[in-house]
Amino acid sequence: MYKVLVKEKISDAAISYLEEHAEVIIGYDFGEEEFFKNIEIVDGLIIRSGTKVTKELLDRARNLKVIGRAGTGVDNIDIDEATNKGIIVVNTPDSNTISAAEHTLALMFALVRNIPQAYISMRDGKWERKRFQGKELAGKTLGVIGLGRIGYEVSIRAKGLKMDVIAYDPYMPDKRFENAGIKRARDLKSLLTVSDIITIHVPKTKEKPEVIGEEEFKYIKEGAYIINCARGGLINEKLLYEYIRNGKVRGAALDVFTKEPPINNPLLELPNVIFTPHLGASTSEAQYRAGLNIVKSVLDILNGDFTPNIVNLPHTGEHIEKIKDFIKLAEVMGSLFVQISKMPVDEIIIEYMGEPSSLNTDIIGRFFLKEFLTPIVQDVVNYVNSPLIAKRRGINIKEIKNPNVKDYKNLIKVIGHSGNTYNTLAGAVFEKGDLRIVMIDDYPIDLMPSENMLVITNMDKPGMIGKVGTILGKYQINIAGLRLGRIKKGGMAKIVLNLDNEVPRDVILEIAGQEGIVDAIFVKLQD
Structure with missing residues (x-):
């Protein structure tokens, strides 16, 4: 029978199910020495966010075949080292969808009706009805950035509250918007300019860690509210502080922060910012699902079956x-x-x-x-x-x-x-x-892909390469390689440049604005 070490607390139902199919070692109170000793003998490990799975630990895990993360994030696991050792990592991304959506709505209600502030006032013995007058949600426009699992659930619930919902997600087909009766924003700017409340539900990527930064803040509707229950850092917190202070943004509700816990974060001092300590997935139902789902996934891997939530592939x-x-x-x-x-x-x-x-x-x-x-x-x-x-x-x-x-x-x-x-x-x-x-x-080309590339669509006429090269040279961006492709003489063509470094957005815009150039796209490929 397989041995599975459960290092952090999961639901009792999940433990009971696991005990029916494997020998279970409960390690909730293990110190480092005991943890390292037991990792040597187990086939599976189940953790949450509080356990670090390092290379040092994995070097001791001679029999380990699978690591199960009860939850979504896996940044506490050395994925590359696990992959190198042939250890499969699984997680449970669907377990918290409803909980995260409901928490977003809870913060939205609390934000527009000043509920936390009124509660604190009454605890202080005050009765300030005029001070805490709020706003109705019905008839307001909710701008949803990202129409994935959680963004979609937030949207359909907001529709039930008689809100007008507009969403921006350039990668979703029209059908997803149409089925839910959600208006599609053609770009982020058009969403920001009309939304009374903005909520973010997108991943944080290396290419674009900030969704609402300096450029985006310029277009936010006067008096709008902002909610973030997705990932810390998606909003530029320094600028959010400034825009709330000057009144352009009426208030914010935050469940996540760039640095957690947010010690000495000035946003915590603002009276019209409310916050919770990353509680989006913290419901008994989400925890129940996360525990049971991760146990089943770990057992599937140990029994040689596939499971839908494998994070890596040896x-x-x-x-x-x-x-x-x-x-x-x-x-x-x-x-x-x-x-x-x-x-x-x-x-x-x-x-x-x-x-x-x-x-x-x-x-x-x-x-x-x-x-x-x-x-x-x-x-x-x-x-x-x-x-x-x-x-x-x-x-x-x-x-x-x-x-x-x-x-x-x-x-x-x-x-x-x-x-x-x-x-x-x-x-x-x-x-x-x-x-x-x-x-x-459809343009034929012979391109060796590299980390940094610039893909340009242009008119096939003399001088195009020179224009691009001049601009890149002006900004000290070195060209490592160049490939051309066209379908017919005098028509349209492609220029693809391999570059030694990244191209800033303003440089891309300058290139795209040249006569004869239709488009310029910077491409970043990870190693």
């Missing part, structure tokens, strides 16, 4: 060895495709031509979807759950296998449809580890 085994170059190509293409696609995608067609058509294309496609979805969803996306998340977002996935291919030994081609418009991307493996992008939006 790159071992002969089947992975045969397709690892195509997996890497698919990851590069997924990351590139999401950054060059300017519209929400409702269908993705992946065509495998030549050599990959005879391989396990299902796994290859899952890795493409993992990289395509990761920047745009709140969930941790992995190769197992990526098709499920795509389906939830209304994206139809179609796979085509074609053993015949012209010009290349192998080719993977992706077409992303949004109504009557589409984007295309194709890539190939030339030699072992030599990955190339050979087509972008």
Whole structure:
């Protein structure tokens, strides 16, 4: 029978279920020495956010096969080291959806009716009815940034309160908005200018850690409220403080902070800011689901079954060895495709031509979807759950296998449809580890992908490359490589530049504003 160490508290029902299928070691009170001693003998480990799973710990875990995180975040686990050791990491991202949505609404009610402030006033023996006059929610416009699991649940509940709901999510298909009767904002600016209350429900990414920063604050409607129950740092807290102080923002409700706990955070001193200590998932129901779901996932892994919430994938085994170059190509293409696609995608067609058509294309496609979805969803996306998340977002996935291919030994081609418009991307493996992008939006090209790239659409006429090079040189941005592609002489063309460093937004705008240049997109690929 497998041994599972439960290091942090989960529901009694989850423990009872686990005890029916495994030998359970309860380690709630373990110190470091006892923890390290027991990790040597167990097959599974279940934790929450309070346990650090470090390389030092994993080096002692000779039998460990799976780590279960009861909750969503896995930043307390050394994922790379776990993967290197063939240890699977699983979590429970769906367990707190309703709780987080309800907490958002609770903060919204409390914020507009001054409930915490009135409570404190009465505790002090006061009776200040005029001071705490609030506002109705009915008829107000709620701006929802991110229409994923939690954002959607918040939206449909707000509709029930007779609020007008507008949402911004460039990666969601129109159908998701239409089904819920939610107005779609064409961009973030158009949402901010009309919203009486703004709530954020998007992931925090390395590429864009701030959703509401200096530029966005300029467009916020006078007297608006802001709510953040998603991730700390999505709002520039310094600017939020300033805009509340000067009255442009009426108030804020925060469950998360850039630094937690928020010691010496000046926002805590403002009378029209209310806050809770990261309680979005803290309900008995969410904790019950998290515990039971993580126990079932851990047991699935130990019994050799797949579970929908695997965070990592150990790159071992002969089947992975045969397709690892195509997996890497698919990851590069997924990351590139999401950054060059300017519209929400409702269908993705992946065509495998030549050599990959005879391989396990299902796994290859899952890795493409993992990289395509990761920047745009709140969930941790992995190769197992990526098709499920795509389906939830209304994206139809179609796979085509074609053993015949012209010009290349192998080719993977992706077409992303949004109504009557589409984007295309194709890539190939030339030699072992030599990955190339050979087509972008139907333009043939021979591109070796790199960490920093600039993709430009321009008129095919003299002087275009010179204009771009002059601007980049002015800002000390070095060009490491350059590739050109066009369909016909004198039509439109693509310029793709490999760069040594990132391109600031204002430089991109300057390039895009040049005569003859239609578009300029900076692309960041992670190692």
